[in-house]
Amino acid sequence: AVVSTQSTGEAHRFYDSVSTFFDFPSQVSGDKSVRDASVEADKKLSEFSVEMSARKDVFDVVCSYQNTQTPATAESKRLVERVIQNGKRVGLHLDKEKQERIKEINSRLSNLGIQFQNNMNE
Helix, strand or coil, X not given: CCCCHHHHHHHHHHHHHHHHHHHCHHHHXXXXXXXXXXXXXXXXXXXXXXXXXXXXXXXXXXXXXXHHCCXXXXXXXXXXXXXXXXXXXXXXXXXXHHHXXXXXXXXXXXXXXXXXHHHHHC
C-alpha cells in the first residue's frame, strides 16, 4: 500500500482549520442559537475525530510503510512516527475488545470536555 504523507498532513491541517472554524463561535458569539449550533457541530467533529483516530486499517498501513519504506523528508518521517504513536495511544496495537473500550472512553472524554467548555461559556 502507498502512503502519501503529504496528503495525510494536508488532511490533518484541513481538519484542524475546520474544527476551529466551527468551534470558535461557541466561545465568542452573543447569539445563543449560534453558540448552540457551534457546540453541536463541535460534537459531530469530535465524534468524527474519535472514529478517525481509531482506524486500525490506517494504523496497519502506516506501520507497514514504516517497516518497508524510508520517508522522503524529515517532515514525512515525523508524521509517520506521530500517526503510529497516536495509534498506540488509542490502543490500535491491542486486541479488538480493548480497542472498543478505549474508543468508548475517548468518546466519553470528548463529550465531557465539550460539555464542560459549553458550561464555562454560558
